Amino acid sequence: MTGERSFTPALGHAALTPLYDSAIALMTREQRWRERLLQQISPHARDVIVDVGCGTGTLALMIKRATPAATVIGLDPDPEVLSRARLRAQRAGLAIEFEQGFARDVARFANRGVTKVVSSLVFHQVPMDEKRAALGAMRTMLQTHGEAHIADYGLQRTALMRALFAQVQMLDGKENTTPNAQGVLTQLMTEAGFANVVETAVIATPTGSISLYRAVRPNDQGTRS
Numbered sequence: 082m083t084g085e086r087s088f089t090p091a092l093g094h095a096a097l098t099p100l101y102d103s104a105i106a107l108m109t110r111e112q113r114w115r116e117r118l119l120q121q122i123s124p125h126a127r128d129v130i131v132d133v134g135c136g137t138g139t140l141a142l143m144i145k146r147a148t149p150a151a152t153v154i155g156l157d158p159d160p161e162v163l164s165r166a167r168l169r170a171q172r173a174g175l176a177i178e179f180e181q182g183f184a185r186d187v188a189r190f191a192n193r194g195v196t197k198v199v200s201s202l203v204f205h206q207v208p209m210d211e212k213r214a215a216l217g218a219m220r221t222m223l224q225t226h227g228e229a230h231i232a233d234y235g236l237q238r239t240a241l242m243r244a245l246f247a248q249v250q251m252l253d254g255k256e257n258t259t260p261n262a263q264g265v266l267t268q269l270m271t272e273a274g275f276a277n278v279v280e281t282a283v284i285a286t287p288t289g290s291i292s293l294y295r296a297v298r299p300n301d302q303g304t305r306s
């Protein structure tokens with residue numbers, strides 16, 4: 082359960098949540114990075130995929146639409162976005178499980194044979210200890226050789242991208258967002274025990290650049306074979 086922990090709502094303030102889907106479409110070149118992320122995830126029928134911080138369910142719905150036989154599970158601490166996600170899935174006729182919980186709670190799916198864990202636009206919103214705990218839980222929960230695919234605001238490489246990213250920082254605050262803008266995610270993924278950590282794409286958007294990352298859970302000896 083979510084206990085007494087708190088979270089930043091999808092658009093920084095709970096009152097803005099109804100505007101979330103339109104804001105993301107308008108302000109992030111959403112179609113471009115989501116399509117690229119979906120390509121990278123490359124879902125297969127036998128995949129069991131958990132979307133951490135699933136929000137209103139856009140990515141989970143895309144995955145399920147692309148590969149109806151895959152098992153797709155969405156996890157988010159905010160009951161408001163979860164009810165929006167459930168409604169969207171129901172209207173689209175897509176069987177997706179949505180559960181309430183924080184990123185670190187993803188460990189609860191350890192016995193589900195999870196082959197891929199995915200997450201979009203979540204890590205820039207969470208404190209450093211939750212970034213670390215989330216990545217550790219994602220690695221532990223995944224099957225050996227399971228994959229992590231993350232899209233989020235990453236290293237802001239130019240003055241223009243840093244200036245545009247300030248809009249996100251106004252909504253979500255500087256404390257949690259600054260480490261992402263300094264490019265901390267690849268280091269944290271490696272520290273969490275992932276192998277083959279790669280930033281696979283950097284996409285400029287009107288709110289700063291969004292990076293895609295890929296990593297693999299190694300076997301218990303720490304190698305890929």
Ligand SMILES: C[S@@+](CC[C@H](N)C(=O)[O-])C[C@H]1O[C@@H](n2cnc3c(N)ncnc32)[C@H](O)[C@@H]1O
Pocket residue numbers: 087088089090091092105133134135136137138139140156157158159162182183184185200201202203206207211
């Ligand atoms: C910007 S929204 C992104 C939603 C969705 N992944 C997407 O791509 O549209 C960030 C989401 O992260 C969730 N969130 C915030 N703190 C979290 C945490 N500690 N663990 C998991 N999810 C969290 C919020 O409730 C929100 O739904």
